[in-house]
Amino acid sequence: MASPLLKIITYLKSRHWQYIYQPENQQIITGVKADNFKRLMIIIRSLEDGEYLEIEVPELIKGINPNPYKKILFQTLLSLTNETKMVRWEYDALTDQINAKIELPLEDAQLTQRQFDRCLEALIELVDQIAMPRLLAVMQTGKDPGEVELGERLLLKLQELLPEGYLNLLDQALTNRKNRGIFFQSA
Numbered sequence: 533m534a535s536p537l538l539k540i541i542t543y544l545k546s547r548h549w550q551y552i553y554q555p556e557n558q559q560i561i562t563g564v565k566a567d568n569f570k571r572l573m574i575i576i577r578s579l580e581d582g583e584y585l586e587i588e589v590p591e592l593i594k595g596i597n598p599n600p601y602k603k604i605l606f607q608t609l610l611s612l613t614n615e616t617k618m619v620r621w622e623y624d625a626l627t628d629q630i631n632a633k634i635e636l637p638l639e640d641a642q643l644t645q646r647q648f649d650r651c652l653e654a655l656i657e658l659v660d661q662i663a664m665p666r667l668l669a670v671m672q673t674g675k676d677p678g679e680v681e682l683g684e685r686l687l688l689k690l691q692e693l694l695p696e697g698y699l700n701l702l703d704q705a706l707t708n709r710k711n712r713g714i715f716f717q718s719a
Contacts, residue, residue, distance in 0.1 A: 535578045535581075537553065543648050544560070546645070550563075559577045559578070560576040562574050564656060575587075583638050586636075587652060589631060589633070592663070593629060594629045596629070604676060605671060606623065608676045608678065609621040611678055612662070616662065618634050618655075620632070620634070632655060632658070
């Protein structure tokens, strides 16, 4: 199969994006301005003779080893994996950095502009708008702001599953425990 990179170059040109094509490495390097980055670098690679495509944001976060909240950071990455579509969050222990990547098996199909645009936009939005604010907060405070959202989603799910009025009973039981000085232990 021919490399999809030449087709991707036409897609990037239609966006008026600047890029560097490296045919010897079968990759394109491009980037975009984003809210949480001066320049969000994106590497697009063709692998397996053009049958596999990677769209990667390398070096999302570098040098996390000395951070005391590394464990919570990894838990947040796992949560992001569960909460988002398409994007794979990676930690490279050799370079001590976190990367975000979308992988597409093309096999015998051609990559359409619509597919490429969806992957590119999803990667940019998820990295810049969703992941970075959470990951930076975890690295600074040791607390994942996404856990609050998780608690809200859990309450909504309970509200759907439980008969009417049961959430009020649960709320009252929790209040009574707190008043008696009995608190839940966190893990």
